[in-house]
Each structure stands twice: as structure tokens, then as C-alpha cells.
Amino acid sequence: xxxxxxxxxxxxxxxxxxxxxxxxxxxxxxxxxxxxxxxxxxxxxxxxxxxxxxxxxxxxxxxxxxxxxxxxxxxxxxxxxxx
Numbered sequence: 001x002x003x004x005x006x007x008x009x010x011x012x013x014x015x016x017x018x019x020x021x022x023x024x025x026x027x028x029x030x031x032x033x034x035x036x037x038x039x040x041x042x043x044x045x046x047x048x049x050x051x052x053x054x055x056x057x058x059x060x061x062x063x064x065x066x067x068x069x070x071x072x073x074x075x076x077x078x079x080x081x082x083x
Contacts, residue, residue, distance in 0.1 A: 002052060002055040002056075003050060003051065003052055003055060006039075006042065006050055006055060007050070009043060010042065010043055010046045011046065015043070016043060016044065016046075019040055019043040019044060020044060022036075024036075024037065030066050031062050031063060031066045034062050034065050034066050035058065035059070035062040038058050038061060038062060038065075039058060042054070042058075057073070057074065061073060
């Protein structure tokens with residue numbers, strides 16, 4: 001279900017345009033801000049594969065990134081990494 005919603009958002013031109021121009025702001029809770037930034041690359045690249053596991057990883061990463069100085073994530077999370 002989450003992947004379908006992600007796919008719908010990625011195929012919505014208005015949503016993608018908003019994702020391109022929105023900037024982080026203190027007006028949102030920090031965890032939601034972090035989750036939005038983690039989701040941004042998936043939203044902007046409609047050809048990037050996304051699985052249920054990726055979505056769960058996004059949710060599991062948001063809180064530790066908010067609370068911890070260091071977070072260990074799987075290899076696919078490496079900057080510039082391709083699946």
C-alpha cells in the first residue's frame with residue numbers, strides 16, 4: 001500500500017514540482033522534516049526503484065536521524081549508490 005501511494009505521488013506533476021521547490025523549515029516537526037528530505041530523492045526520480053522494504057527503511061531511518069549523532073544504514077543508502 002505504501003509503495004502504491006509513493007508511486008501515485010511520484011507521478012503527480014504538481015507534487016513533484018512542490019518537492020523540487022520546497023525548502024526545509026522549522027515550521028514542521030523535525031522528524032517530518034527529516035522524513036521529507038529522505039523521501040525527496042525518490043520523489044524527484046520517478047525511475048528510481050522503490051520497494052516496500054525501501055519505504056519501511058525510510059520510516060525506520062527518520063527517528064534515529066532525528067535523535068542520534070551517528071546512524072548506520074544499509075549499503076543502498078550510500079550517497080550516489082544505485083540499486
